Amino acid sequence: MKGLKNKALSLALTAAMTAGALVGCGQTASDTTTTTGGETAKTETTQATETTETTATETTEAAASSDVTPGVDGFEPFADQVTLRVAVYDRGDAGNGCSDVENNYWTKWVQENFGDKYNVKVEYVGITRSDVMTDYAMLASTDTLPTLCMEYDYDKLATWVADGYLQPYDLEQFKTIAPTYYQAMVDNNLTGYIEMADDNYLVAGQRPYGASTYTFCTWYRQDWLEEAGYKELPTTNTELLELYAKLVENGHEYPLSGSKVAGAGADQNYGFRDYPQDEDTWATTGDYQIPALSTEAQKRLLKWNNELYNKGYINPEYYLRSTSDVEADFVNGKAFQWSGYVSSTMNVLNTLYENEPDAKLAVAVCPDKFIQDETWGGSNAYRPGGSIGAMIGFANNATEDEVKAGMMYLEWLSQPENLFTMQWGIEGVNFNYDENGKPVAVGDQAGLEEQQGHNNNVDYWMVVTAIKVLGNIEDDIRAINPQGLPQDFYDQILANYNGQMAIYNAGYANVDCAFQSALESVTEYGTSLKEEVYPELRDQLVMCKPEEFDALYEECSKKYLDAGYQAVIDERKQLLDDGLTTRLK
């Protein structure tokens, strides 16, 4: 019975991965034609949002016509043992899983179930999550890059290609060894990311529900809201200012807490842009990697922050504080809101309820209509992740056999039964089935020998998919819905998802522009702009007097453009004009 259930789930999982991804693509239209006369079937998929060489692909059937059996069934053990080194994020204290990412129950499980079977020694290489590029540079300089190098950011992969970290691979060989994986790329319109610098360099995992960001939510204090005389969280900046003023009146000092900005993804301005977006602005300054100082949207965002700072809603010492201080404020009942990834175990929420048993929380729900504030320009538009998950390249120092073992690993992990076990773990230990036969993760796995890695082993299975899926959004939200809390947030998380989907479908959430080659200017100035120049200038802008803001913004924009941002804009514009980018829907 249990086996049957597992099998059924595995099947559902495969279906869901495809279905979910289709949902994520929003306006995806599939057109499948099968020629009856020949042996080959041709799958053609086009995606309206991304027009980067969505390839017409001959996939599994093409491979099947050769003598080699495609996929796992055709795997043969290597005659001599091959060492496969796979990168895995080491998140240190920020992670919520087992501490040793290179050697634990699950790495051994992979060795036993994949490595031993095919004479491959699987070694995981820990990569500091917060310092990926330095770690890779160190590995590259000592010629010890892991065979499978991976990242979520296209820019980083482009830099690696440009700097010679990666080697091109044989796409036909990949199709033969990893047909399941490749088919998923075809189904999710990810084949456009394969080619870089006129060669095949990358393979890509998928991001189901990529049109929304429902796994990342903001929790706020509903009890504070009610105390201030509100029933629901206001949806415009102007109304929010009124709310914050009342919160302060009610004795909640610095209700928005605050911490310094750091790294990629800081100060995203998607909610401060005008829609429909201008394609040039979208392509040249619309990414989330390098903050878009000098643009109108960024000006609005920073002006808003300047107001919050000057009105005393943000901690005046925010630039000395880290995200853990914000977390501490929230769990100690000193902050109105906190944002984080939804998972069945949520220590922050657990601790808050322990500290403040009377606390009443709610999840911020994205309104299903586009609302833009007239004064501040803020709206409920957001950044969809897109249908692409992690991108993987093969290291320049990997031998032919190692690359082959890498491809086998990707295919093996794509098999529903293997993916299911890596994602959910062992029944009765890491998860249990609910009354509907759906798996529910065990919230607290601390101390278990079988304890999974961060977010149910995500850093191991990210090569296949960015999130785990069961079949439909309801089940998928239920699967990650925080467990063991006095309140249940299922309905609000679902409502937030639906709201985002409405916004996405109405065209207010656009996937970032992707470029087909590495941008020299980004390699040259990207890190310095985002990690050095921007934090300094944005803090000046946030902390200046409101009447000085406009003039200072001009001054800071000039400095920022001179520090390399103009070069980035120019190069991106060139690629856009040359037709080497995705286009705005």
Added chain:
Amino acid sequence: MSNQKKSKGGIKTTTSWKNALKRDWQLYLLLIIPLALVIIFSYGAYPGLRMAFMDYKPAKGYAGSKWVGLDTFHKVFKDADFTRALRNSIVFNIADLLVGFPMPIILALILNELRFQRFKKVSQTILYLPHFLSWAIIGSVALTMFKPSSGLVNVAMMNAGLIEQGIPFLNEKWHWAITYLLIGVWQGMGWGTILYLAAITGISGELYEAAMIDGANRWQRMVHITLPGIRSTIVTLLIMNLGRVMGSNLERLTALGNTQVKEFQYQLAVYIFNKGIGNNKFSQATAVGLFQSVIGVLLVLMSDRIAKKLGEDGLL
């Protein structure tokens, strides 16, 4: 014995390697360890300096990276951030030298005058303990203590009615400059006294006795006996410190830094780490590092020559 030279008086002045090794082999054996460390970790890294003249890519290695001559240096010297870092490094290191260098001397003189041995020992220990604290600890304690609105120091002063608004000790660039320098003095002065105290013990007690008989008071003895007695130590240390004028301590700068004071905090060590290593621009980092070292060596040579001209022994 045949190859040993004898001076006119018949005293051996030189000895052969063989005899020296035979006689003192234990000492040479012990010396191998530090010697190997220096050779491996200092000289061993020298071939890496070629990175400064290459467009070095880690994955391509030395063989695969392009030679670019002095391009990297041109690029660095044109970079506005480099100019800022260079200016800050020089200004702050000179200020550090002006404020920080005399302090251990003064402190050593004071400690030397203490007659109650136990008090002297205890206060000496207390004074040099900060040297053993890491900058990470000093930085986080200082940032917490000196926060403008919630830091202990400001809150205490506000409660005492001494100030109305918190002083941004580490949050405004001019305040930061002073706090940074003073924290540096506090951390290093105790440790610096050790050398001077050791030098002072080498001064003959007879000189003091003679001076006392001649009627010299404490102040006169300090100025005319103690200070001249440690002059060569002072000069040696000054020369060594001048060599560090281009360098700066990354830990100290990082631990005490934040975005509000970057205008002053951004020094060469930060430039090398952030722009070079953090940005995977190893060539740029190496070029600046090399530039820093060359200037450092020149400064040492220059100050050594000046010292010799002034009649001191010098360092080299």
